[in-house]
Structures are given as C-alpha cells and as structure tokens.
Amino acid sequence: MRGAGEMVIYGVALLAGCTLLGALLGDALGAALGINANVGGVGIAMVLLIAARLWLQRRGLLAEGVRFGITFWGALYIPIVVAMAATQNVAGAVKAGPMVVAVAAGAVAICFAVVRLMGRFGGPVETMDEMEARLRSEAPAPGDDA
Amino acid sequence: MIAELLEAQGLLTAFALVGLVMGLSAVVSRSLTRGRIHGSAIAVLAGLVLAWLGGTLTGGRHGLADIPMLSGVGLMGGAMLRDFGIVATAFEVDVAKARAAGLYGAVALLLGLVLPFLTGVLVALGFGYTDPVSLTTIGAGAITYIVGPVTGAALGASPEVMAIAIAIGVLKAILVMAATPFLAGIMGLDNSRSAMVFGGLMGTTSGVSAGLAATDPRLVPYGALTATFSTGLGCLFGPSLFFLIVRAVFGG
Numbered sequence: 070m071r072g073a074g075e076m077v078i079y080g081v082a083l084l085a086g087c088t089l090l091g092a093l094l095g096d097a098l099g100a101a102l103g104i105n106a107n108v109g110g111v112g113i114a115m116v117l118l119i120a121a122r123l124w125l126q127r128r129g130l131l132a133e134g135v136r137f138g139i140t141f142w143g144a145l146y147i148p149i150v151v152a153m154a155a156t157q158n159v160a161g162a163v164k165a166g167p168m169v170v171a172v173a174a175g176a177v178a179i180c181f182a183v184v185r186l187m188g189r190f191g192g193p194v195e196t197m198d199e200m201e202a203r204l205r206s207e208a209p210a211p212g213d214d215a
Numbered sequence: 216m217i218a219e220l221l222e223a224q225g226l227l228t229a230f231a232l233v234g235l236v237m238g239l240s241a242v243v244s245r246s247l248t249r250g251r252i253h254g255s256a257i258a259v260l261a262g263l264v265l266a267w268l269g270g271t272l273t274g275g276r277h278g279l280a281d282i283p284m285l286s287g288v289g290l291m292g293g294a295m296l297r298d299f300g301i302v303a304t305a306f307e308v309d310v311a312k313a314r315a316a317g318l319y320g321a322v323a324l325l326l327g328l329v330l331p332f333l334t335g336v337l338v339a340l341g342f343g344y345t346d347p348v349s350l351t352t353i354g355a356g357a358i359t360y361i362v363g364p365v366t367g368a369a370l371g372a373s374p375e376v377m378a379i380a381i382a383i384g385v386l387k388a389i390l391v392m393a394a395t396p397f398l399a400g401i402m403g404l405d406n407s408r409s410a411m412v413f414g415g416l417m418g419t420t421s422g423v424s425a426g427l428a429a430t431d432p433r434l435v436p437y438g439a440l441t442a443t444f445s446t447g448l449g450c451l452f453g454p455s456l457f458f459l460i461v462r463a464v465f466g467g
Contacts, residue, residue: 084299084302084303085299087302088298088299088302091302092298095447098447099447099450102447102451104365104447104450104451105365105450106361106365106446106447106450106451107446107447108444108447108448108450108451109443109444109447110298110443111298111301111302111420111439111443112439112440112441112443112444114298114302114305115301115302115305115308115436115439115440115443116305118302118303118305118306119305119306119308119310122306123310136306139303139306140303140306140307141303142299142300142303143300143303143304143306143307145300146300146301146303146304146424146428146432146435147237147255147258147428147429147432148230148233148234148237148291149291149292149296149297149300150255150259150262150292150297150300150424150425150428150429151233151236151237151255151258151259151261151262151292152229152233152262152288152291152292153262153292153293153297153421153425154259154260154262154263154266154292154392154425155233155236155262155263155265155266155269155278155279155280155288155292156266156269156277156278156279156280156288156289156292156293157263157266157278157385157388157389157392157421158266158270158276158277158278158385159263159264159266159267159270159278159389160266160267160269160270160271160278161270161276161382161385162382162385162386162389163267165382165383165386166379167342168338168339168342168353168379169379169382169383169386170386171338171341171342172334172335172338172339172353172356172357172383173357173383173384173386173387173390174386174390175334175338176330176331176334176335176357176383176387177387177390177391177394177417179330179331179334180326180327180330180331180416180417181394181398181401181402183323183326183330183416184323184402184403184404184409184412184413184416185401185402185403187319187322187323187409187412187416188402188403188408188409188412190319194316194406194407194408194409195312195406195407196405196406197405197406197407197431197433197434198405200309200312200406200407201433
C-alpha cells in the first residue's frame, strides 16, 4: 500500500494542469478570434479532465489517491462559491439606479422563463436523483469504464 | 495583533470563516426552514449579505475582502480557485449525458446572448439613450459583467455608460445566485440537460455556479460547461455583429 498518500498530488497536479492548459487554449482561441477575452477556457479544461479520467480508467491507472486529489477540490467548490459571493460588490449593486435594476432583473426573468420553456421540448430527461439511483444499482466494477 | 495574524494567514482565515458561515447556515436550514431551504442556498445568501456589509463598512468594491483581516476571502473566492473548483466538478460528469444535451446547450447559449442584449437595448431606449454605442454597451452589460466593459472599450463608450454596463452585469450575477435555488423547481432544474440550458442562458459563470451549487451541487459541472463560453462569445459578438445591427437599426 505504498504511495496511497503520495498519489494525491498526482490528482491535484492533473487538475491544475488541465485548468492551466484550458486557460491557455481559451486565451489562444480568444486571440485567434481577435478579442481580448478567454473563450471557454474552463469548458476546455473540463473536457480535458474528463478525457484524462477516461484514459486513466481504461489503463487501470486511476488510483484512489489520484481520484481523491481531484474530488477533494470538487467538494470544496461550494465553500469557494460562498467566499465568492462574499466578495461581490453588493453594496454598489444595491445603490444602482432604476435602469440598472430594470435591465438586470428583466434579463434574468426572461432567461429563467426560457429555461422552463426549453425544458418542455424534447421529452423527459433522467433527473439527477434517477441517474444516481441507476448508477448505484449498476455498481460498475472498479476500473470498469461506465 | 490578532488582526495582523488573520491578515498574514489570509487564506486560512477565509477557510475558517467560510466553514463557520456554512455551519451556521446548515443549522438555520434545519431549525428554521426544516431543511426546505438548502443550507448552501442560505450560505450563499449569507455571503452576499456579508459582502454588502463589507462594502458598506469600507466603501470598497470587493465586499468582505476589503476588510484587511478578511482579505483572504478574496483569494479563496477569486477566479483562480473558482475555476480550479469548477473544473474539478467535471470529474463526475456523465459524458453521454453532456453530449446528448449539447444541441440544447448551444441553442441556450445563443439565446443567452441575444435575449439579455435585447432587454438591455430596449430598456436603455426607454430611459432615453439613442446612440448605438451606448445602447450596445448597455445591452452587452446584460450578458455578463465582462462583456459590457470589453464591448464598451472596443466601441469607445463613455465612462458613465461603462459603469452602468458593469453594474448591470454584477447585479445580474447576484440575482442569479440569490434567486436560482428558490425558482429551481419552477424551472425544472433537476437534470443535466436543464442545467446545461440554464448555464447557457444565464451566461454569468459566477451566478450560474453559485446558483446551481445552492440548488444541487451535482448540476454544477453541466451548467458551468455551457456558461463558460458565454463571456467569450459575448465579447466576440458584442462589439461586432450586435453593434452593426444596433447601428443599422438606430442610425449612427
């Protein structure tokens, strides 16, 4: 059982590598499009991480420690979001004029309504609860590529 | 002396403080709402209230992080760890599900650019703005708080209009954070596809990720997957296509 602990850093490093590479590619994509902004860097990083997971799984290299190094940060996500909420310019937003409030509230309300509308197209989808129940009942063997 | 210590060990202070806030929120969720309102939703709301408090006390623009001994909250909640955390949540993504919802996500992404932009332009018209540069900048601000200033800078908008565009984007993110957990049921936000649609339509990565985290953390990666493209596409279309259309319609 040597190295279960030392495997953790490989997970963290893989996550950091994917995030950095995604940011780099997002910046490059933005530059290629002639705009001074990152285009989809986080999304690209997510795809890279998913690809890395599938690759490691297939070769049986996805050790528990590696997995922990990544899922730990995923679990810290909500606290990070709470800290992010605590650093928003709420005081400034509260003082905003009526036009700012009208545009922001209007845009959010319209988009919320469209989320509901689009949910009606294309038939029912498996909810997260159903998905979790299914995955639990299937219970893939370790190393099995579900 | 304690204040100095807390400032020097900023990130640790932030971990302890956020843990405390989340613990108290869980207690409030259980005892006052009998679990009906998720603890993380209350924690996000508490975070926003603390941000208001920090901003009011210091006059700064970074909420709690403007109080020196709580500056570590800014590091913990900053873009670096936020993106690190979002990417980590992708580890649990069901690839087939994400691929199946891809078209919905793409359509939502486009609607998420056009609808807020139109809202911004029309409201700005109602408030007496008529020049295409101001209209476009205000419309772009309704996409995300980065698209607004990027578009305004590219078009040469006035500082006042830029400030308005940023304020709209920030308020939008805050509204999405605060309102999502309460309206999730009405929106049917309980599956991976609706989360991807939601991410594309809302656009604001911080609003989407906080709103979904407070609703059901399992939805976060699906929403983030689409939302992350919104700011980039908005910066692409705002000063170009959208501006040209606005100028064609309202003269210039």
